[in-house]
Amino acid sequence: MRGRWRYKLAACSVSCGGGLARRILYCAQAHGEDNDEEILPDTQCQGLPLPEPHETCSPEPCPPRALVSQPGPAVIGVIGVCSSCRWKILSLGPCSASCGLGTATRMVACMRLDQGHDSEVDEAFCKALVRPQARVPCLITDCAYRWHISTWTECSVSCGDGIQRRHDTCLGPQAQVPVPASFCQHLPKPVTVRGCWAGPCAGQETPSSLAHKEATLPSQMQAAVTVASLEWSQTQPQGHTLFPVSQSLGIQENLEEYGACGRQYLEPTGTIDMRGQGQVDCVVAIGRPLGEVVTVQILESTLKCSAGELLLLWGRFTWRKICWKISGMTFSTKTNTLVVRQHRVQQGQGVLLRYWSQPAPGTFYRGCDRQLFGPRGEIVSPQRSPDGRNTRSCRLFISVAPQARIAIRALASDMGTASERINANYVSIRDIHSLRTTTFWGQQALFWESESSEAELEFSPGFLEAHASLQGQYWTIPPRTPEQANSLTLS
Structure with missing residues (x-):
C-alpha cells in the first residue's frame, strides 16, 4: 500500500483579519483504527498530486480598537490599545533536523499598519492578541537507516596472501548514532573481508x-x-x-x-x-x-x-x-x-x-545451492528464499585443483552467542573426501582447512531464518607433507 501526502500547518501569519499558513508536507501512511501515521520516504508518494503549499487562516476580522495613546519611541508610561497592530512572522529559521521531525524558530514582531506600511512597535501593543509560537515543527525529509563502513585494515601479513577487514555499523536516523544491526537488515550488507597480496616472501618468486x-x-x-x-x-x-x-x-x-x-x-x-x-x-x-x-x-x-x-x-x-x-x-x-x-x-x-x-536427469541440489571453482574466491552466505522461508538448508560446494587443499577464513555474524548453541542456527563445513565435519555456532571469525580438494558448506534453515551472515574467502594451500600428516594423526 502506497502512502499519501500529508502536512502539518505552520502558525498563521496573522492572528486576525486573514493570513497565510505554510503547509509542511511529508509522505505518510495510516495504520489501525486510530489512524496512526507511519512516515514514509517521499519516493512512496511520487506521482501523487501535491497539496497547495499554503492555506488561508485566521479569517475572522480583527476587533475594533480605539487608539488611546500613540505608540512610538517617546511614549512612556501606560501604553493603550492599538487597533491597527498585529503579530507578524518576519522570518523562519532553519529546521533543527536534516531528516525526520524537527523544530524551527521563527522571528515574531508586533507590527502597526500606518498608511499602508508596516512598522515595528513595542510588543506591549499586541499584548491583548494571541502571540504565534516562536518554535514550530518542521520536516525536511524522512530519515533512513544506513550502513556505515570503516576503512580497510592493513593486510594481515607482511608478505604473501593475507586478508583485510573493515567494520560495518548500522546508523539510526536520529543524530546518526549506532543502533542494533537488525535495523539495517533490509539493506544489502557490504563485504567486510577481502583478500590481499603483500608481495612475495623472501626466497619466493612472483x-x-x-x-x-x-x-x-x-x-x-x-x-x-x-x-x-x-x-x-x-x-x-x-x-x-x-x-x-x-x-x-x-x-x-x-x-x-x-x-x-x-x-x-x-x-x-x-x-x-x-x-x-x-x-x-x-x-x-x-x-x-x-x-x-x-x-x-x-x-x-x-x-x-x-x-x-x-x-x-x-x-x-x-x-x-x-x-x-x-x-x-x-x-x-x-x-x-x-x-x-x-x-x-x-x-x-x-x-x-x-x-x-x-x-542431469534428476537433481540432488537445491535452488539455493551454489558451486565455486578456481584457486580462490569469495564466500557469501545465501539469502532467504523469495517466499520468506527456507524449509531446508542451503549448501555451497568448493572444488579446486586435485592434490591441493582448501583454506577458509570467514566472519559469522548475527548468529547469537556461542554459549547459546542454538541447534537450528549453525554453519557446517565438511571435507567431502574424508567426511570430516566441523560445526560453528555463534558470532566468530572462523578458520578451517581441508584434507582434500573439495569442501561443502551447509547453512542451516535456522541460520537463514535468523538473517545470519557469513562472509569471507577461500584459497588453495599445498598438500601436507608426510611429517605434517603424521603430526596431525598423532595429535
Whole structure:
C-alpha cells in the first residue's frame, strides 16, 4: 500500500483579519483504527498530486480598537490599545533536523499598519492578541537507516596472501548514532573481508606463468575455460568474481611440467591423457556447473593390474576402484564433479579417457545451492528464499585443483552467542573426501582447512531464518607433507 501526502500547518501569519499558513508536507501512511501515521520516504508518494503549499487562516476580522495613546519611541508610561497592530512572522529559521521531525524558530514582531506600511512597535501593543509560537515543527525529509563502513585494515601479513577487514555499523536516523544491526537488515550488507597480496616472501618468486586476471565463475550455465588463465565466458549475467589467480599459492602454476596431472578440467568435454606421466600417482579433476552430470569413458588402458596398478574414480556420492578390462567402459558420476586418480608401479603405463557433461536427469541440489571453482574466491552466505522461508538448508560446494587443499577464513555474524548453541542456527563445513565435519555456532571469525580438494558448506534453515551472515574467502594451500600428516594423526 502506497502512502499519501500529508502536512502539518505552520502558525498563521496573522492572528486576525486573514493570513497565510505554510503547509509542511511529508509522505505518510495510516495504520489501525486510530489512524496512526507511519512516515514514509517521499519516493512512496511520487506521482501523487501535491497539496497547495499554503492555506488561508485566521479569517475572522480583527476587533475594533480605539487608539488611546500613540505608540512610538517617546511614549512612556501606560501604553493603550492599538487597533491597527498585529503579530507578524518576519522570518523562519532553519529546521533543527536534516531528516525526520524537527523544530524551527521563527522571528515574531508586533507590527502597526500606518498608511499602508508596516512598522515595528513595542510588543506591549499586541499584548491583548494571541502571540504565534516562536518554535514550530518542521520536516525536511524522512530519515533512513544506513550502513556505515570503516576503512580497510592493513593486510594481515607482511608478505604473501593475507586478508583485510573493515567494520560495518548500522546508523539510526536520529543524530546518526549506532543502533542494533537488525535495523539495517533490509539493506544489502557490504563485504567486510577481502583478500590481499603483500608481495612475495623472501626466497619466493612472483608467479609469472599466469597473468593477473580476474576469473568470473558462472552459476548453472555453459562455460568455456582455458586452464592456464581460468577465464570464463558467461552466457548468463549471474556469477561470482574470484580473486586474481596469480595471487593464489599456485597449485596449477607448474602444469606444463607435469602434463595432465594436477589439472582441473572445467570444459564441457575433453580428452585426458594420463599415459607416460612421470608421477607414480597422477590425479585430475573434472568440474561442471550444478545441474549437469559428468560421464567418463576409458578409451585405452595399459595398467598392470597384477602389479597393483589401478584407477580410482571419486564422485560426490560414489567411490570406485577399477583396473581389469576397463578399456571401452563408461562410468556416470550422477554429479557435476569427479576426481580421477591413477596409481602406477611401472613407467609408461596409464589410461586415456574422454569425458563429457550433460543435463542431469534428476537433481540432488537445491535452488539455493551454489558451486565455486578456481584457486580462490569469495564466500557469501545465501539469502532467504523469495517466499520468506527456507524449509531446508542451503549448501555451497568448493572444488579446486586435485592434490591441493582448501583454506577458509570467514566472519559469522548475527548468529547469537556461542554459549547459546542454538541447534537450528549453525554453519557446517565438511571435507567431502574424508567426511570430516566441523560445526560453528555463534558470532566468530572462523578458520578451517581441508584434507582434500573439495569442501561443502551447509547453512542451516535456522541460520537463514535468523538473517545470519557469513562472509569471507577461500584459497588453495599445498598438500601436507608426510611429517605434517603424521603430526596431525598423532595429535
